[in-house]
Amino acid sequence: MQTFRHRGLQIAYDDTGHPNRPPLVLIHGWLSKRADLAAVARALRTSHRVVSIDLPGHGESEVPEDEGRLRIPSFADDVAALCDELGLSSAALVGHSLGAAVAVDLAVRRPELAAAVVALDGVVLMPSALLEGFAPLLAALRSPAWREALGGLLTSTFLPTDDPDFCAACSQTSIRCRNTWSRQLPNR
Amino acid sequence: MTDWDAESAVAVLGRSGTPVLAIDATGLSDLERFATLAPQLTVGKVVGVGHDQMLATPAQSVAMIQRFLYTALGRRSVNNLAPVQQLFDAITSGDLGIIDTLVSDDFVDHGAPPGTVSPGPEGYKTTMRLLREAMQMTWTLIDIVAQDERVMAWVRCEGRHVGNFFGIPPTGRVFSFEAMHAFRVEDEIVREHWAVRDDLGLFRQIGLIAA
Numbered sequence: 001m002q003t004f005r006h007r008g009l010q011i012a013y014d015d016t017g018h019p020n021r022p023p024l025v026l027i028h029g030w031l032s033k034r035a036d037l038a039a040v041a042r043a044l045r046t047s048h049r050v051v052s053i054d055l056p057g058h059g060e061s062e063v064p065e066d067e068g069r070l071r072i073p074s075f076a077d078d079v080a081a082l083c084d085e086l087g088l089s090s091a092a093l094v095g096h097s098l099g100a101a102v103a104v105d106l107a108v109r110r111p112e113l114a115a116a117v118v119a120l121d122g123v124v125l126m127p128s129a130l131l132e133g134f135a136p137l138l139a140a141l142r143s144p145a146w147r148e149a150l151g152g153l154l155t156s157t158f159l160p161t162d163d164p165d166f167c168a169a170c171s172q173t174s175i176r177c178r179n180t181w182s183r184q185l186p187n188r
Numbered sequence: 189m190t191d192w193d194a195e196s197a198v199a200v201l202g203r204s205g206t207p208v209l210a211i212d213a214t215g216l217s218d219l220e221r222f223a224t225l226a227p228q229l230t231v232g233k234v235v236g237v238g239h240d241q242m243l244a245t246p247a248q249s250v251a252m253i254q255r256f257l258y259t260a261l262g263r264r265s266v267n268n269l270a271p272v273q274q275l276f277d278a279i280t281s282g283d284l285g286i287i288d289t290l291v292s293d294d295f296v297d298h299g300a301p302p303g304t305v306s307p308g309p310e311g312y313k314t315t316m317r318l319l320r321e322a323m324q325m326t327w328t329l330i331d332i333v334a335q336d337e338r339v340m341a342w343v344r345c346e347g348r349h350v351g352n353f354f355g356i357p358p359t360g361r362v363f364s365f366e367a368m369h370a371f372r373v374e375d376e377i378v379r380e381h382w383a384v385r386d387d388l389g390l391f392r393q394i395g396l397i398a399a
Contacts, residue, residue, distance in 0.1 A: 018289035043250040046377040072192040108200045121213040121239050125194045157214050157239030170240040
């Protein structure tokens with residue numbers, strides 16, 4: 001793990017893969033962490049220089065005091081800062097889940113930085129049916145019953161054939177991560 | 189999260205022409221709307237993996253990402269000779285860590301004694317460590333050529349047998365022999381290796397069989 005500081009927060013990242021091949025930045029999803037993308041980073045190591053970031057409030061990066069630091073444009077600014085820190089003038093931006101929205105937002109803000117955007121089951125333009133269910137779910141995540149709400153949300157994206165241990169580990173990651181956000185998302 | 193204006197962002201992305209690939213698993217984005225706003229969108233779909241499982245079982249996604257980036261970013265001229273040259277540089281210098289970035293996870297070394305090494309970079313590094321330590325092997329490239337996915341290298345190997353080598357106790361003898369190596373290299377990633385070696389010459393020189 002390596003770290004850098006940006007706007008007052010220590011941010012964790014890895015810089016792996018082939019140093020002379022085209023750079024690619026992996027951006028994890030909401031309530032996830034860069035370690036969840038380790039198998040992707042490993043598989044891409046022969047074709048790319050692979051940079052993976054823990055967004056603020058996630059994984060091994062510091063948790064911000066300000067909820068504004070947990071929003072998509074702010075996350076995009078953090079990823080841009082890491083690219084600048086590493087001297088990457090252009091990179092493929094690969095985002096999973098909410099990380100895909102971060103990649104899109106960054107590509108809009110810094111078009112010269114985005115060689116390409118890849119969305120892995122991205123949450124970018126939610127289908128209207130899903131969107132209707134999402135707003136109350138976000139509200140529920142601020143309620144004392146946030147664990148149940150989060151559990152329901154995650155389970156809806158698992159397939160029966162998925163590895164139950166891996167899915168359980170991802171759920172635990174999300175619950176632990178949400179738990180560190182008690183100040184940013186106070187129960188109401 | 190819902191205060192982010194996805195419609196506007198995707199529309200700007202569409203006008204920028206930046207290549208975009210969406211790999212769908214569980215339908216969390218409206219990709220028809222996405223393609224309306226950003227016509228350059230390429231869509232892939234993974235099967236049999238959910239939202240998180242696609243990260244732990246990444247082969248489908250990784251194949252799509254690699255192919256998409258190779259084609260969408262203006263394919264550089266592929267130099268399949270370079271990674272083989274780098275392999276020989278690595279085993280000569282002893283900087284074996286770089287092998288992780290040169291050979292694939294399913295790399296097969298047909299040149300190793302059957303059943304002795306596992307596929308992938310770890311097995312190959314184990315073999316090279318053994319050759320460097322037990323055989324004090326050095327490699328000199330006499331010639332190397334590449335055509336498409338095939339790379340052929342003509343190599344002189346020299347060394348001294350100072351350690352246990354596949355069950356053969358050290359003899360302390362020096363040796364020098366030649367070998368032809370064939371590699372299959374796909375998009376600059378080494379996938380397979382075969383060797384035609386003068387093993388008979390090696391065994392004679394280290395005294396395993398009568399000269």
